[in-house]
Amino acid sequence: MRTALARAGVSTGAPALSSSPVGLILRLLALAVIDVFALLLAVSIGGDGNIFLALAIVATALIVTVITLVPGLWPLRWMSPALALIVLMALYPMFYTLYVAFTNFSDGHRQSKVEVAELLAQRTYLPEGGTSYTWTPFGNEAGDSYGLWLVDAEGNAFFALPDQPLQPVTPGVSGSGPYDEAGIPAQMDGLNVLQGGERFRALTTLQTMQFGDPASPVGIKSRNEAGAFVSKWVFDAGANTLTDMEAGIVYQADDSQGQFVAPDGTFAPVGYWVPIGLNNFARITGFFSGLSNFGPQFLTFLWRFVAAVVAGWGVYRFFGKTDIMEIWLVRRVVVPLLLLAVFAEPLLNLFDTLLPVPLFKVFGWTVAFALLSVLTSFSLGLFMALILNRDFPGVRVIRSLLIVPYAIPGMIGILIWRGMFNSNVGVIPATLRDIFGSSPAFFNDPGWAKFMILLVNLWFAYPYFMLLCSGALQSISASIYEAAEVDGANTWHKFWNLTLPLLLVAVGPLLIASFTFNFNNFLLIEGLIEGGPPIAGTVAPPVGHTDNLMTYTYRFAFSAGGTRDFGYASAIAVMIFLIVGTLTLLQFRLTRRWEEVGENV
């Protein structure tokens, strides 16, 4: 089958390229537009210093071009939009995150050394003995010649033209035309005083101009100051130093931490970003610090566990074949209780020591939430689908209405639920109070908060599974059920042994996708409850009972030190990717088992 398709692809693909000249030209034009777009974007983005994104875009464009132009790859053309998007939206962010994880990219270290040097070079100061003037601009009508009327602090006035020494002038006397109250003339040396719009329009040019003696030129620093200002910060790339000219301090660039360091250990005002190797990952040990403290306990648990398994295995080997195991009570009650007794103590010990560590609480809740949300929404969705699978009046309307939650934008729905659950103004607690006299504290009790999150998630997620299951149910052949009925199966048997396994074949991979999605569900947790209620007695960062790994990462990365630390956040994201990736791999093994079920049926 596969070879047949490939043959078909080659035989139809190759001629397609040269089928009609018009088609070819149109195709090439389209490709040209795409490539130009990509190139422009890459040039513009690369010019802004983001080389990696530029390269990713070029790579994407290259893929598309090659696929279109190489006849052998012709069948891939339908894949090329998807491939391009994968490169840009998945691979590039992944590799970029990985890259950032090895840098100190954070507030105070947002730009490269050269960019920071350029930024600081803009700052100017007036060297000792220099004079600061207030200024009034003059210019000609063509806008190619400018002068400045300068007044120093003592009230001495000068007129300044480019490349000419300052010329002392007398307010009210020099120049011509009506004088303003400060004695500035309307005309001077053939230039008109610039006012209103002329002045505003000239400012961009004036900002870059220099007047007076070229040896110590006068420039405009601000609306109120002109003078022989010079750069405060001078970067010497050769010596790798930044000099504060005003204070006379030389800052040595320390490329291991991205700071310019003065001899007394102080830093220049702005740092720059540099690769810092594994430092961010070393900091994450804090994230896992719970583990390091519990190493000994964990080892104890491990050897007890192994011992218990060995002992249990021995007991089973010894007694397994004997009559005593035939007694229902022994098999079903005594042995499990014994095993429980053996395992319970070390397990409880371990949990006792691990549970106070927020990371474990967070991880436990993340897994529990992902599992429970998939389980609940799939169950409800399947239930609805089964009901709606029959024909009754209004079934289509009801089906459409039930899909509504799926169609409401997430954040809006979340905010509505947030209001409805509010214990002071919300309709749900109010109703509960009317009926039962009291209402749970949905936002302050950890258990009820989790219940609320699952409930809200159920509301958003069940229509998706309802749709899926409705479709999948159609595909199950009625003849199987007839056969089952002949064999004497009741409704429950049919559901449990036929409908569910067959459904899981189709829906299984989507269940896993849903699990992964909910594992990373940031919006619901942050939008509904912001990870609250907070856990009492935790050390930094503040963490809540309903924080999942995503929101916890967010708190970890963006609450420390008062600034946003993208490098550190990326390092944590990489670690989480490893966790989620491992889980996903395990799930795929599980799917394979479902597929086997499908093949057997």
Next chain:
Amino acid sequence: MKRFGFVILLAVCLTMVVGVPAAAQDGRPDLLIWADNTREKALTPLVEQFSADFGVTVRVDEIGMGDIRANLPVAGPAGEGPDIIIAAHDWIGELVLNGSVVPLNLGDKAAEFNPAALSLFTYNGELYGMPYAVENVAFFRNPELVPDAPATWDEVKAITEELVSSGTSEFGYLIQTNDAYHYFPIMNAFGGYVFGLDENGNYNPEDVGIDSPGAIAAGQWLQSMAEAGYLVADVNYDVMHAKFEGGDAAMIITGPWALPRIRQSGVPYAISDLPAGPAGPGKPFIGGQGFMISAYSPNQLLAEAFLLDFMANTEPMQAMYDADPRPPAYLPVLESLADPDLEAFRHAGLVGEPQPSIPQMSSVWGAWGNAQQFTITQELDGETAFTDAAAQIRDLIAGRVTGATTSETGEYVGLPGTIQEALGCPGNWQPECENTRMIVGEDDGVWQAAFDLPAGSYEYKVALNGTWDVNYGMGGEAGGANIVLNLDADTNVVFLFDPISHWVTDNVNSLIVSAPGSYQAALGCPGDWAPDCLLSWMQDADGDGIYSFSTDVLPAGDYEVKAALNQSWDVNYGADGEAGGANIPFTVSADNEPVTFSFDSSTNLLTVAVGG
């Protein structure tokens, strides 16, 4: 055919690469302003007028407040940033750290601005923005329920009590559950503060006052309000306002931004100064809104002229006020407004403190608000809540984010000594080295650490909180002699420190003997017969080989006990000093009779003495 295609492709590419950027460049105005939704509406007609009058193109882009702050350092270096942004004064620390804004010289215009507003925008001695509004919260009351403004927070509590107990209104004073901004005036009235000041009068991030005695006192006031049921959980900004506007809450703290909705609701209201506390008047945070100039702007001079020569005039400033009625920072507009409400806000703000603009402030809000929530939900008492919060904040500011619990790190006990280099510390005698940190036992409060040490001779002490200020040596003496540890072979050494007796020891220099028995649960152990519960740890501070432990908390009854070494049953001694021997019975005839357990290490005999 194919070659022909390539030629077309190349030609089209080249024309467009050359042509399109040139065309795109024309789109940029002379000045680009980033403003949020409210201010964008006010600014757009103003800049249209400016453009028409002066022939300079100005565009206002609507960007959310949070995005302005976050995106400036991203878009700026890329050449796509604005020339001017609308900003809150407390962003300055972060923006300066990134080099994203430039100082501004107001020159003669400075006299037209409220000096308090200018000081808000001053950071490290330089002015970084032109303010247009200053704002602070004030105390709102419903005059039908509360005719006279309360002068102190105790009065607020008394009025609340009266209103709630008489059923006049559902709530008296109502505060948001997790919002430290509105809580600050209360904390401050009791003497609490966020950051202390350094010698230059700048906020000092090293001095966190969230757990200062005044802050604790305020926390206790909050706790008393919560315990009496006057404050409830789950109150956010909207709930607080809904209750006040519906007449169900008599008093709240809120700001001038809420005036439109309160006026619209028709509820009677009066605005007054914030009630005082033991430490003086309640000081609100003063915040400022203003314009800043981007350091990435190629048109900084034009931007400055736009602000100083155009915006800093009565009409534009009045328009800004009309769109967003916060008390103007521009004095001519402020003086022209005869609005008693704004005057009341201004008066409440006279004693205010500038809201810190140092970057460390963003480490404060979360933990601080949580402390408020813990107190109101009564999950923690006021003192614990704010003490924990301060510890979190200090850790965050120092970048110590460990994600551990306070029971592990609330107090820090380290083992400085010559063991440290062997354990990977950068040097010896470093109380702060994490590698030789001890861990407190949850059940018994005894600090322990176990390390594999190579054979050799070592010395060590115990030091608290990572400094030498409090340390213990030989015999548990404060500042005592170093403890010598001689190891003949590589050994896993267990170190122990009793925070009550201060005895420091290890399992090489002395035996670790406990007295597990049927009485241990009464001591507070998780169960009886627990050799690892060191509440029944027998100690030998004087080193004479007699280990003892006394208690007087046992209820009358018959008990049994044994002696166990090294916190396990592996080696234990019973009656007559016999290894693995019979339990030793003893009887406590009256509650709280003193009981002393002694273990003689030469005979392994455990004796129990009951009674004086």
